[in-house]
Amino acid sequence: MVRIAVMVSGGGTNLQALINAQKAGLFPKGEIKLVISSSENAYALERAKQAGIETMVISRRNYVSGELFDLANVTALKDHEIDLVVLAGYLSILGPAMIQAYPDRILNIHPSLIPSFCGKGFYGLKVHEEALARGVKITGATVHVVNEIPDGGRILIQKPVAVQEGDTPEVLQKRVMEEAEWVILPEAVRQVTEAIAEEKEK
Ligand code: GRF
Numbered sequence: 001m002v003r004i005a006v007m008v009s010g011g012g013t014n015l016q017a018l019i020n021a022q023k024a025g026l027f028p029k030g031e032i033k034l035v036i037s038s039s040e041n042a043y044a045l046e047r048a049k050q051a052g053i054e055t056m057v058i059s060r061r062n063y064v065s066g067e068l069f070d071l072a073n074v075t076a077l078k079d080h081e082i083d084l085v086v087l088a089g090y091l092s093i094l095g096p097a098m099i100q101a102y103p104d105r106i107l108n109i110h111p112s113l114i115p116s117f118c119g120k121g122f123y124g125l126k127v128h129e130e131a132l133a134r135g136v137k138i139t140g141a142t143v144h145v146v147n148e149i150p151d152g153g154r155i156l157i158q159k160p161v162a163v164q165e166g167d168t169p170e171v172l173q174k175r176v177m178e179e180a181e182w183v184i185l186p187e188a189v190r191q192v193t194e195a196i197a198e199e200k201e202k
Helices: 013-023 043-050 066-079 096-101 125-134 169-201
Strands: 002-008 030-037 054-057 084-087 106-110 138-145 155-162
Touching (some): 002 013, 002 043, 013 030, 013 043, 030 043, 030 066, 030 169, 066 096, 084 169, 106 169, 125 169
Parallel strands (some): 002 084, 030 054, 084 106
Antiparallel strands (some): 138 155
16 A cells, blocks of 8 residues: 655645545555644644544744754654655645655645746745736646755646636636646546555565
């Protein structure tokens, strides 16, 4: 079984999509074993508890340095023998220790078609505000592998979403989540857990 950890910071709707997909048998080779939140107030923690998934809060402000914060995350993941890390609305920056501990094994969902509207400072509603300000007709979401460059790793899946007349950032964000994020993140987890399971069976 491929052991999955999901790292969250907020409402957890992407986590919920993963929980629902797991229940529906979309990725039988994988199982969500741990949810780590960077904030103790994240509603994502409630979603995990309702699904019977172990939770931890590892908050950057409890550590004197980024290195110690990174080490706390790596230690928690290794203690739980995690094979695959999924960032789902996770807002803290992961340092080199995390990337080195999980090469090609950290996925992130970003609410735009990378390389548009991504990189430092582009997260949450800001992404959609910029897409509307630029006047793009098509936006969407991307699942990519996490490396040392913010939003810079290999792209796994993308899904386009049409911008509609009169869209506000909130309305556009909701459509991108419903039509793209909540679809491609579970699909990416299915593909990657199949690949890891195959490797483990060799
Ligand atoms: C949303 O802006 C989503 O587009 C991005 O992270 C934010 C929160 O997502 N991926 P979630 O509801 O916490 O999964």
